[in-house]
Amino acid sequence: MLVKFDMAETIINYFDSIPSHHRAIILVGGITFFWILEGSIPLFRFSYNKFKHSIPNFFFTLTTILINFSLAFLLLKSSDWVSNNNFGLIYLYDFPLWIKVILGILLLDLVGAYLAHYVEHNVKPLWMIHLVHHSDHKVDTTTANRHHPLESLIRFSFTLLGVFVSGAPIGVVMLYQSLSIISTQFTHANIKLSKKLDKFISYIFVSPDMHKIHHHYRLPYTDKNYGNIFSIWDRIFGTFIYYEREKIKYGVDVFPNEDKNSNIKDLLVQPFQKYQKPTLSEEKASK
Numbered sequence: 001m002l003v004k005f006d007m008a009e010t011i012i013n014y015f016d017s018i019p020s021h022h023r024a025i026i027l028v029g030g031i032t033f034f035w036i037l038e039g040s041i042p043l044f045r046f047s048y049n050k051f052k053h054s055i056p057n058f059f060f061t062l063t064t065i066l067i068n069f070s071l072a073f074l075l076l077k078s079s080d081w082v083s084n085n086n087f088g089l090i091y092l093y094d095f096p097l098w099i100k101v102i103l104g105i106l107l108l109d110l111v112g113a114y115l116a117h118y119v120e121h122n123v124k125p126l127w128m129i130h131l132v133h134h135s136d137h138k139v140d141t142t143t144a145n146r147h148h149p150l151e152s153l154i155r156f157s158f159t160l161l162g163v164f165v166s167g168a169p170i171g172v173v174m175l176y177q178s179l180s181i182i183s184t185q186f187t188h189a190n191i192k193l194s195k196k197l198d199k200f201i202s203y204i205f206v207s208p209d210m211h212k213i214h215h216h217y218r219l220p221y222t223d224k225n226y227g228n229i230f231s232i233w234d235r236i237f238g239t240f241i242y243y244e245r246e247k248i249k250y251g252v253d254v255f256p257n258e259d260k261n262s263n264i265k266d267l268l269v270q271p272f273q274k275y276q277k278p279t280l281s282e283e284k285a286s287k
Contacts, residue, residue, distance in 0.1 A: 008098035015178065016171035023178065027065075030182050034141035034189040043192040043212070043245065046138045056264045057142035060132070064145050067152040075156075078163045079170040088167015101175070104168035106230065108176045112162030113228030116155050118239070121223050126154065129271040134222065135261035137251045139215050144184040148271060183229045187211035195245075206231050213243045217251040219278050253279050 035050075082088045089107060090100045120130040132148040147155065163173060187206050201207040206227040214225040224241035227234045234240035251261065254276040260266040 008096075008101050011175065012097070012101060012169070012171035014171075015174040016169070018174050018178075023174075026178050027061075027181055030185040031141055031144075034185050034191065038140055038190045041192050043190050043208070044138075046140075046190070048138055050140075053138055053140070053262070054142040056262055056267060057136070057146045059264050060147055060149075060267075061142070061145035063149045064147050064152045067149060068156060071156055074160065075163065075173060076170055078160055079168060079173050082163060082167045083169040086167070087164070089165060090167045101172055104166050104172035105176045105179070107166035108159070108162040108168055108173065109180075109227075109229050110162075110233055111165050112155070112159040112176075113180065114226050114230075114233040114237075115161075116158035117226040117228070119158075120151070120154065121226070124275050125271075128273065128275055129154065131252060131255065132267050132270050134215065134252050135255055135267070135270065136215075137258045137261060139188055139190065139212065139250050141185045141189040144181075144188040148267070150271060179229060202231050204232060205229060209245045210240075212245060212248050213241060215248070215250050216243060217249045217253045222252070222278060 090103045095103065117130075120126045129148050129150045132151065133143070133146050136143045136146055159173075162168070166172075168176070183206065187208050188211065189208060191208055193201075193208060195209070198207045198209045202210045206225070206229060210225050210227070210231060213221050216222060221241060221243055224239050225231075225234055226239055231240065251258070255261065255270075255273075261270075
């Protein structure tokens, strides 16, 4: 128990004051690693200019970084307040530090990611914003942070809510965000694991195939598999679904123009287009 406490304390102390360049290394290093891996074990052999495809995705990654950086003081103030006042679910009982860390990560994932994602898919104006992420026709590791600036604000708000619900101190928040970066790069990466390994991973964590199903262009698959790091939320709340990865087609059925969906200017105004109701999958529609 002492070893677990010392390890948890060491990890949290590091992330409590993690240097900005270390966070940059995690982001850039992850993209670089999975970019290379995509060339070795691709799920789909896209015929595309990988660098050209990445331009809008990197643009939105940059806007996400800028927004999160400019609002970081709110995250710091909020996490300091909940910690100083023992406010949040992790303080309901005098848990050991390592349990508080695990609970904090789980609750941040539930509220800050799963709930945010679920709401974005079920509230029409928010779906039109989130559509920017789903309109990538060739999902790869650069798609992970392809979020419209408005979505970055929405997700930041849910992260703040997650801090207040969980009571997570800033060290746990920074640890969770670092894990989230790697997880989303991994699940969006155009890589092909063995089906048995992918399925094994998906019992607890979101696997590449599990998330790729969420990027299928038609319902009901688009509105399933909302998980970010942990797949347990989809299994608990009944939003888990399986689909053969060979049948996956990326994009959104009612917004099929790949040229517009690859143009930064068009993507910036995409949330303000007229809402169009998604159609059911061919399998469902034929029944």
